[in-house]
Amino acid sequence: MRQLKHYRRLLILLAMLSAVIFASAQDNHAQQLKIVEGITHSFVPKKTSPKVASLKGGKQMGVQSMFGGVYRDSLTRYFDKIEEYNRQTGNSIRFRYYRAIFGKDTLCYEERKEVVIDSVMGKRMLEVESQKAPYQRFEVEISGLKESEIIALIDSMRQMKTADILMNNGQTCIFYALNLLLDFHGINPAPIITRNTTFTDEDQLNAFFDHILTQKGNYPCKYSVLKKADLPDNCVLVFQNAYKKFIHAVFYRKDTGKYYTKNGWWPPIILNNIHPVTEAYGRYDTKEELSEYGLDLQADTILVYCIKEDEK
Secondary structure, eight states, rough: OOOHHHHHHHHHHHHHHHHHHHHHHHHHHHHHHHEEEETOOOOOOOOOOOHHHHHHHEEEEEEOOOOOSSOOOGGGGSSSSEEEEOTTTTTTTTEEEEEEEETTTEEEEEEESEEEEEEEEEEEEEEEEETTTTTOOEEEEEEOOHHHHHHHHHHHHOOOOSSOOOOOOOOOHHHHHHHHHHHHTTTEEETSSTTTTTSOOOHHHHHHHHHEEEEEEESSHHHHHHHHHHOSSSSEEEEETSOOEEEEEEEEEEETTEEEEEOSSSOEESOSSSSSHHHBBBBBTTSSSHHHHHHHHHHEEEEEEEEGGGGO
């Protein structure tokens, strides 16, 4: 009987020891997880170029908002139908794809998913958008984690916050400029234009702009001309090249004299002067040595777009 008691005590001690070892292993594993901010971080490229120069010339970085607190209208009413579709050449792991139909024209756009599990350079990675403002995105390697551990990690990352300002998002310059313009006028741009969406077909932009906005004028893409131009308040300046392609856009506030611009994956910035932008995207002010074809890809015209008069 005494031996049986000793045996039971031994089993209990072994069980307790196993639990301690398991808990320690779990803690060590958790400590090894390196969660970092993803595409919303303040990435600034080191390579020297006119575009980088314009970025570094910004007085303020980070995603800005012109939302006044109340929407009085919605961008969705400009469209006959918005539907999700399967894009054959898309990345369905990271994005959902939509088309917004208006008359005989269509605007196709993609929306980055709130939770993404994908393989990156042989590593299984998790990306999660926080549910706490300013809605940063965080990522971490999850190779070797169990499904239950991943679910718990997602819940935890949804509650993360390391900054009060969103430094970046997945928008292109064109959707960013439109977002500011529509917000300023109390027109809800969602779900077409949000921090997680951008267009997927540049050939559709001309018809889209003409459908929702009014073109107020156009100028040669030259700083010497633009600095003298009497631009309207709260407008979007679209940089168009020789092939009629929209290659860049800037939101302009006349009352403050500020230009709001974003370049690809780089953080949005505010400029007091549009000269760095015409140097970066214009064919006339560029300091780069380009072929004639290269110059044709640069903007030769600035189109000025405003909200339609009956929408103000």
